[in-house]
Amino acid sequence: MPSDTRGPQDFERDLGAAPQGVAEFAETSKTFVQRMQSALHKTPSLVPMIVLVVSIAIFGMVLGKKFFSAYALTLILQQVAITGIVGAAQTLVILTAGIELSVGAIMVICSVVMGQFTFRYGLPPGISVLCGLCLGAFIGFLNGNMVSRLKLPPFIVTLGMWQIVLAANFLYSANETIRAQDIEEKAPILQLFGQTVRVGGAVLTWGAISMVVLVLVLAWVLKNTSWGRHVYAVGDDPDAAELAGVNVTGTLVSVYTLTGLICAFAGWVLIGRLGSVSPTSGQLENINSITAVVIGGISLFGGRGSILGTLFGALIVGVFSLGLNMYGTDPQWTYLLIGALIIGAVAVDQWIRKASA
Numbered sequence: 001m002p003s004d005t006r007g008p009q010d011f012e013r014d015l016g017a018a019p020q021g022v023a024e025f026a027e028t029s030k031t032f033v034q035r036m037q038s039a040l041h042k043t044p045s046l047v048p049m050i051v052l053v054v055s056i057a058i059f060g061m062v063l064g065k066k067f068f069s070a071y072a073l074t075l076i077l078q079q080v081a082i083t084g085i086v087g088a089a090q091t092l093v094i095l096t097a098g099i100e101l102s103v104g105a106i107m108v109i110c111s112v113v114m115g116q117f118t119f120r121y122g123l124p125p126g127i128s129v130l131c132g133l134c135l136g137a138f139i140g141f142l143n144g145n146m147v148s149r150l151k152l153p154p155f156i157v158t159l160g161m162w163q164i165v166l167a168a169n170f171l172y173s174a175n176e177t178i179r180a181q182d183i184e185e186k187a188p189i190l191q192l193f194g195q196t197v198r199v200g201g202a203v204l205t206w207g208a209i210s211m212v213v214l215v216l217v218l219a220w221v222l223k224n225t226s227w228g229r230h231v232y233a234v235g236d237d238p239d240a241a242e243l244a245g246v247n248v249t250g251t252l253v254s255v256y257t258l259t260g261l262i263c264a265f266a267g268w269v270l271i272g273r274l275g276s277v278s279p280t281s282g283q284l285e286n287i288n289s290i291t292a293v294v295i296g297g298i299s300l301f302g303g304r305g306s307i308l309g310t311l312f313g314a315l316i317v318g319v320f321s322l323g324l325n326m327y328g329t330d331p332q333w334t335y336l337l338i339g340a341l342i343i344g345a346v347a348v349d350q351w352i353r354k355a356s357a
Contacts, residue, residue, distance in 0.1 A: 037352060044297040045309035047348055051295075051341070052312050052319065059323035067326060070201035076318040077208040080292075081193075082107075082270055084211040084314040086285045087292035088218055089262035091310045092255050094293055095222075096235040097302025098147060098154035100256075102139070103263045104285035105165035110136045111267030112169055115178045115277030118187045125187035133264045139165065140260020144253035162286065173279040180275035194272030207269040214262070215311045222307060231255060235302030291317060291338065295345045316341065 060068045067073075086103050093100040110132040117128035139161065146157045183190050193207035222228035230251045233241035242248045270282055296313030298305030317338060324334050 043306075044299070044304060044352070045306040045312060046297075047345075048296045048309050048312035048316060052316050055316060055319045055323070059319060059327075063323065063326055067323060071203060072322065072326075074202040074204055074208070076315060076322055077211070078203075078205050078273075079322065080314040080318040081205065081207040081211045082266055082273060082282065082285060083288045083292055083317070084311055085207075085214060085266040085269060086263060087289040087296070087310045087314050088211075088215050088307055089259040089266070090286075090289040090293050091296075091298055091305070091307045092218070092231065092259050092262075093154065094235075094290075094298050094300060095231050095302055095305060096252060096255055097238075098252075098255075099158060099290070099300075100143070100259055101155070101158040101286050102143065102162040102165055103259070103289055104282055104287075105162050105169065106136050106139050106260055106263040107267040107270060107285060108279060108282050109165050109169040109172070109267075110264035111270050111277055111282075112173045112279050114190060114268060114271065115183070116173065118190065119178055119182065125189045128187075129189070129268060132267060133261060136264025136267070137257050137261040140257040140263070141253065143260070144256030147256065148249040148252035166283075169279050175279055177279070178277040183271070183276065190268070190271045190277070191275060192272055193269040194275060205272070207272050210265075210269060212311070214265075215307055219307045227251070227254070232303050236304070288317075291342060295338075295341050297345065297349065299349050300346070313345075 056073075086107060089103055090100050113135055114125075114128045114132035117123045117131050118125050123131070143154075143157055143161055146152045147154050180191075193205060193210060195206055197204050197206065197209070222231060230241070230246045233244065233246050234248050234251050238248050266285075271277055274281055292313040293305075293310050294300065294313070295316055296305070296309030296311070298307075298309055320337055321334050324337075325331070
């Protein structure tokens, strides 16, 4: 039987080569699906962006130049401006693993306050707008304290606040609408965000422009500031975040307060969009905002997602609504497809979450 004549150097070389071979095998064993799952986990807004591009391409092929015109595409931005702004506010709360059901009611009552303070009490329109913004921030502050300090479930807190604010809105306004003609004559600043800017063949409102600017600013803040990192940390694991030195209570209060302020700003944009102050408008924006957030790839479990995804989600809804309307289909098809997108988005989120498991 031949003897093994290899020296110590041979054994050392074999032992050194073994781990390298194992590492190479592990790297090449990752399938395409797993790599895609990992990529989507790192960039959650990639899915809604792909859906948006594909949707625009399909409607463009079916409807032709009529859909691809600058006017039609910018009309989508105008239509989703309110949902995009309120959706941005909703995103902040959902990133902390909460939910905000009172966003629509906050938006409407703040718009009513802006109008009523101007026309009922004769305050300067600028002061009335400031009062409306302060009211929205105050309501958000109350929500944040009940969630963070009293440890009440966000769903219950905001559901109750939704009913309270909704009732207060109708009681205070007496269901009175302030006409567009009166606003135009006495307080045109209230209609500021309804004014248009023409860029070539595109027609943009200041409301649509403010939506894009707001989303970009919030995206930068969430990614590049310690406050933004704290928001994600609280949504991912509040106990671990607190052990790491994050002020969980302060972060939650600031998130809900900022959410209320953004909703109040959406109320100002709403006046510009409608031209009038109506206490019955925008009541479904809580549902619309959650729809944009979910389709935009924001995890309802908190701690993961990009606010840019919410903008893409709102635009997807706008593309479907305008495209199907231009095609002449029954409006119910829009709800059917949006409902399918919501369920599909949640299913994709569950699948992506397995990448971190």
